[in-house]
Amino acid sequence: MSSEMSREGALLVLNSGSSSIKFTVFHVGKSGEEIAPLFAGQVTGIGTAAEFSVKDVDGNSLARESWAERDTGGVAPLLRDLIAWIRARLPDLPLLAAGHRVVHGGAGFHHPVRVTNHVLDELESLVPLAPLHQPQNVSAIRVLAESFDGLPQIACFDTAFHHSQPFMAKTYGLPRRFREKGVQRYGFHGLSYEYIAGKLRETLPEVAEGRVVVAHLGNGSSLCGLKDGRSIDTTMGFSALEGVPMGTRSGSLDPGILIYLMREMGMDADALEHLLYQESGLLGVSGISNDMRVLLESDRPEAKEAVDLFCYRVAKEIGALCCALGGLDALVFTAGIGEHSAPVRARICDYLAFLGISIDDAANESGETLISAPATLPVAIIPTNEEFMIARHAVDLMNFRNAA
Ligand SMILES: Nc1ncnc2c1ncn2[C@@H]1O[C@H](COP(=O)(O)OP(=O)(O)O)[C@@H](O)[C@H]1O
Ligand SMILES: CC(=O)OP(=O)(O)O
Ligand SMILES: [Mg+2]
Secondary structure, eight states: OOOTSOOOOEEEEEEEOOOOOEEEEEEETSOOOOOEEEEEEESSTTTTSSSSEETTTTTTTEOOOEEETTTTSSSHHHHHHHHHHHHHHOSSSSSSEEEEEEOOOTEEEEHHHEHHHHHHHHHHHHHGGGGTHHHHHHHHHHHHHHSSTTTOOEEEEEGGGGGGGGGHHHHSSSSSHHHHOSOOOOSHHHHHHHHHHHHHHHTTTTTTEEEEEEEEEEESEEEEEEETEEEESSSSOSSSSSSSOOOOOOSSHHHHHHHHHHHHHOOOOHHHHHHHHOOOOHHHHHOSSSSSSHHHOOOOHHHEEEEHHHHHHHHHHHHHHHHHHHHEEEEEHHHHHHHHOHHHHHHHHHHGGGTTTOOOOHHHHHTOOOBBBBTOOOOOEOOHHHHHHHHHHHHHTTTTTTOO
């Protein structure tokens, strides 16, 4: 079968999140096997004081600008400016396609898909399930379609990697009719976990087919139990609120709290949504910041309590995932906090001595790949790369690699 993408070109990947848009432009070789980043950047701090920065593959800065003045009307105008910037700097190669991270695939999308008008309507209908992310994801697809008429766009889902989880991991203790209406555990950060599962084969081949807990700790945080490279269970569920407390999200709560807040404090759905997604987690508990770096540098007791709560809850989830996996062969840290914060990794691991975990302080401080003490259970830092995973899926879906 011939393929639309069996030619050399460029591929644009967009990962639009709650307060940031990350992007990478890749070079795709003729066979589709070689996918190499050319430059990558981000708009961060959207909604407060947006900042735009881009670096080439060697880490040289190509742009660094404040976009605070442009940051007045949601994500779409920023996306338009970003795409205009990228367009002006695309290499002298055809733009073959764009790949997107789409946070929620609902009950219908278990694999990456080529976006059509019908698919876009379906993705829009999932906005209530991921109000912090899905509108940005849909907006990115629409804005790109305006700028590049007819460009193939591929949606890759955060939920898809968890689709193969067993019934037990996906089901809430609610009447069955709710499950049939889609009220079930989906799980997120799947592109990150899929990337890590692949990387494990290179980094820790002796455990890649074993029982591994991956702690994706970023602004949004979740953990996943992998067995033989497949997702067995994860801490996020129906929405990206479940599990551990995050930058501004609450993590799991007693559902009785919601009834109480509605009845006794007169909060409606919008107020609850704002409370749970934007005002809670590290920010809410500390009253200082959602940024782990700021909290670690603060000497205020509320900052320490927020960090301690985060580490305690992550450690407890690792214990729960060990139960789902029937044991543990390795622990992996990834994402912003997991990759960069030695004190957070150390505090989490302090709780886990009963599992045979003991870290080497010097290796942890210097951020080496393997941070466990000799002859103890392997603990590793593996940087995640959602953008690469999206590029791989986009190329595969466009039949590049299957082309005759
Ligand atoms: N050196 C560091 N020490 C502690 N935390 C860090 C460090 N670097 C980044 N972080 C944390 O990582 C978070 C961002 O993680 P990231 O995975 O990029 O998040 P997201 O993709 O969810 O926006 C920041 O909010 C910050 O708290
Ligand atoms: C699903 C999710 O929480 O994503 P992020 O970490 O990008 O906020
Ligand atoms: Mg992220």
